[in-house]
Amino acid sequence: MSTHTSPRKSPRKSPAAPSPLAVPGAKAEVLHYSAFTTDPAGGNPAGVVLDAEALDDDQMLAVAAQVGYSETAFVTALPDSRPGSSGTGPHPAARRYRLRYFSPLAEVAFCGHATIATAVALASRTGTGDLLFDTPVGEIKVGTTADGGPVRATLTSVPAHSRPAEDMHVEPVLRALRWSRDALDADLPPHIAFAGNDHLVLAVRSRAQLAALDYDFDALHDVMRQYGWTTVHLVNRAAPDRFDFHARDPFPVGGVVEDPATGAAAAAFGGYLRTLGLVTEPVRVHIRQGEDMGRPSDLYVDLRPDDARVRVTGQAVPITAPGE
Structure with missing residues (x-):
């Protein structure tokens, strides 16, 4: 980190x-x-x-x-x-x-x-x-x-969608992440996904590489601010035929190294999966986030092929205010 x-x-x-x-x-x-x-x-x-x-x-x-x-x-x-x-x-x-x-x-x-x-x-x-x-x-x-x-x-999100990311978007992010192109999952290409705000989606083939994330905070901040992205949504798919993902979301533009759960990115990711044509019937996507930073989170994303809106489900519990 x-x-x-x-x-x-x-x-x-x-x-x-x-x-x-x-x-x-x-x-x-x-x-x-x-x-x-x-x-x-x-x-x-x-x-x-x-x-x-x-x-x-x-x-x-x-x-x-x-x-x-x-x-x-x-x-x-x-x-x-x-x-x-x-x-x-x-x-x-x-x-x-x-x-x-x-x-x-x-x-x-x-x-x-x-x-x-x-x-x-x-x-x-x-x-x-x-x-x-x-x-x-x-x-x-x-x-x-x-x-x-x-x-x-x-x-229920606003209509979600995505578009392919260009090299000028992806290359500086890979440098900031210290990742190579070979690390990316060819079945899940880089996209800029939207469900209220923009997120760059990058899928990595190795769960271990996602777990070992150690990025250049200032470099990633500058790229994200240049293109107006809220987070970079980094994912690893558990298996090609499953809708189970691990995710990590750097958030340097908010002054935070990483988010342990990002509902806005999860909604945008749902639009991304629809854009790729992977949603041919109603499905529920499970995103496990925060595990690698010690704050495990579970986000459930419901998608329909005929509805651009994405439904994101989760629970919440009260916590003690820091410093009390």
């Missing part, structure tokens, strides 16, 4: 109450969740602010920087706009909210693991059911259920 210092902080295992963060002109109560896991020591931590009405952009960024996770989500309840309503209260039927995401460095258009964490936090407060999030990339529907255990959430 890169020796670059990551702003991510290590959560403890026991759940705790929201932590108050003071920012200039406002205070924010931050919930801490780990998404795509049932173990607080696994998954990808996210901050969730359920009452962000009083925060402006600079204050949201300041909160995200203080929290230090790859993303913190900010929720604003939208008023009831149905005919005959006063327009001053929340919409109880649709359970509709505005949702924005900030890394410690900048706003992010879409974040899957923070969406799952937010949905679980809202379900824990108001009960399970369907939620609608207005995000910078469009409307995201999330269904939540509970069967006596942690809440499970399924987000």
Whole structure:
């Protein structure tokens, strides 16, 4: 792993109450969740602010920087706009909210693991059911259920797709990863995949090579920023006839060495598999991520050949705020 210092902080295992963060002109109560896991020591931590009405952009960024996770989500309840309503209260039927995401460095258009964490936090407060999030990339529907255990959430992405990556995209990334072209899986060619934001997808033939990832943080950061990629989604397929993958997602443009679970990349990867023509009937894809960095995560991606939208399912559990 890169020796670059990551702003991510290590959560403890026991759940705790929201932590108050003071920012200039406002205070924010931050919930801490780990998404795509049932173990607080696994998954990808996210901050969730359920009452962000009083925060402006600079204050949201300041909160995200203080929290230090790859993303913190900010929720604003939208008023009831149905005919005959006063327009001053929340919409109880649709359970509709505005949702924005900030890394410690900048706003992010879409974040899957923070969406799952937010949905679980809202379900824990108001009960399970369907939620609608207005995000910078469009409307995201999330269904939540509970069967006596942690809440499970399924987000439906915007239409996902991908396009072949060119040599000018791939070669500098391979140099930053210290990989050769020969390491790549010829059956899964490099693509730029989209499901709200762009991710470069690179499939490697060797599981051991994926596990040994040690990349040049600054070099990869510069290439990703040049092309506007959110992560580089590195995958290894368990077997040619299976939809089981291991994944790693460097995230230097967010100030983080690596994400242990990346729902946005998983959704984009679903669009990639459809684009390649590998989805000829409804399938469920299992992505195991975070294992090589000690925070194992499980993401489940449901695909249909006749639907460009991708459904990503996972659980989330509360964790103790770092430093408490």
